[in-house]
Amino acid sequence: METTKIAVFKGKEIRKTIQKNEWWFSVVDVCEALTESPDAGAYWRKLKQRLKEEGSEVVTFCHGLKLEAPDGKMRDTDCANTEGVFRIIQSIPSPTIRAQATAQGVS
16 A cells, blocks of 8 residues: 555645554645745744744644655655644634635645
């Protein structure tokens, strides 16, 4: 059984992998699809830092899992399950983004 795949959200590829019969999605890819930030990795690091400072438990839903990077190597990547992704979406400071993501879903 294949354990990694690509999901598509708003025309953007989101890497995902299955762990213990549950899909886990690349948080950086989700941030890129939702924010169209030129540096989604930096956006996620800043958001994660802000959430930690606020005492948010959202980042506890993230786990470093191996996903294929653009260079073809397997690298640790912050991933979240469906519940975690929706919590992260709720933390992105834009009601429009949250509404679009909730309406379209991530799968």
